[in-house]
Amino acid sequence: MGIVEVLGLAASVSLLAGWRLYLATFATGLAMRVDVLPLPDHLASLDVLANPWVMGVAAVAALAEFFADKVMWLDSAWDAVHTVVRPVGGALLALAVVDPADPAFQVIAFLLGGGAAFAAHAGKAGSRAVVNAGPEPFSNVAVSTAEDVAAAGLLWLAYAHPVVAGGIAAVLLALTVLLIVMARRVIRRVFVRRKAGGEAPPPAT
Template sequence: MGLIELLGLAGSVSLLSGWRLYATVLITGLAMRSGWVPLPEQLQMLDVLANPWVLGIAAFGAVMEFLADKIMWLDSIWDAIHSLIRPIGGALLALAIVDPGDPTWQVIAFLLGGGAAFAAHAGKASARAAVNTSPEPVSNLMVSTAEDVATAGLLALAIANPVIAGVIALGLLILSIVLIAFVGRTVKRFFRRTRGPDPT
C-alpha cells in the first residue's frame, strides 16, 4: 500500500470516526479478523482492532449509538458527550495507519486525523441539531439512516479502494465545514429575530 492509498485510508477512517466511531472500529476490526483486509507490515498496529475485547466493546458502543441516534434530541446529547471522544478516536486511528518509523508523518496524521474527525463530528452535530427543530420525527430517522448507510458504504470503499474513498472523504469534509458555517449563520439569524429590534 503506497503513500496515496495510506492517506486515503487514514482520511476516510478519520472522517467516519467523526460520524460513527464505534461502527468504524467494529467494521474495520471484523474485516481484519475475517481476512478481508490483509495488513501490510506498517499497519500491523491496527491488528489490535481485531481483538475480541475491542470488537465486543465496539459492538456494544455501535448498538448504543445506533439507537441513540434515532431518537430526537437524544442524538444531540449523544453527540455532545462524544465531542472529545470522536476526534481522539479519529486521530488515533489515523496515527495507527501511518509508518511508525516516521515521527513527522505520525504527528501530521494525528493532527489531520483528529481535525478531520472533529470537523465531521461538528458538521454532523450541527446538521442534526437543525433537523431536530422539525416537529416530526421522520426527518431525524431518515438522516440518521442515511448516515449509517454512508458510513458502511464509504468504509467498504476505503477497504476496497482507499484513493477513491479518500477523494470522497475530502468532499464530505468540505461539506461538513460548509454545514457548520451554514448552521452557525442560521442560529445567529434566529437569535437576532427572537431578540427583536435594539431599543436604543
C-alpha cells in the first residue's frame, strides 16, 4: 500500500470515528485480523484492535450507538459523552494505519486524525441539535439512518479504494466545517426566538 493509499485510508477512518467510532474500530480490527490492513512494526501494540474481546466490545458498543443515535435528545447526550472519546479514538485509528519513517509524521498523523474526528463529531452533534429542536422525531431517525449508510459505505470504500475514500473524506470534512457554522447560526436563532417569546408580556384580558 503506497503513501497516497495510506493517507486516504487514515483520513477516511479517522473522520468516520467522529460519526461512528465503535463501528470504525470494529471494522479496523476486522481488517487487521484478516490481513487486509497489515499493522506497521512500530505500532504492533495496536494489534489489540484485532483482539476478539476488543472487537466484541466494539461490536456491542456499535449496536448500542446505532439505537441511541435514533432517539431524540438521547443522541445529543450520547454525543456529549463522546466529545473527548471520539477525537482520541480517531487519532489512534490514524496511527494504526500510518507507517511513517519520520517520527514527526507520526505526530502529524495523530493530530490530524484527532482533528478530523473532532470536526466530524462537532458537525454531527451540531446538526443533531438542530434536528432535535424540531417538533417531530422522524427527522432524527432519517438523519441517523443516512449517517449509518454513509459510514458503512465509506468504511467499505476506505479499505477497497482508499484513494477515492480519502478524496470523499476531504469533501466531507469541508462540508462538516460548513455544517458546524450553519448549525451554530441556527441554534443561536432558535434560542434568541425562544428567549424573546418568553419575555413577551402576557396578552391583555
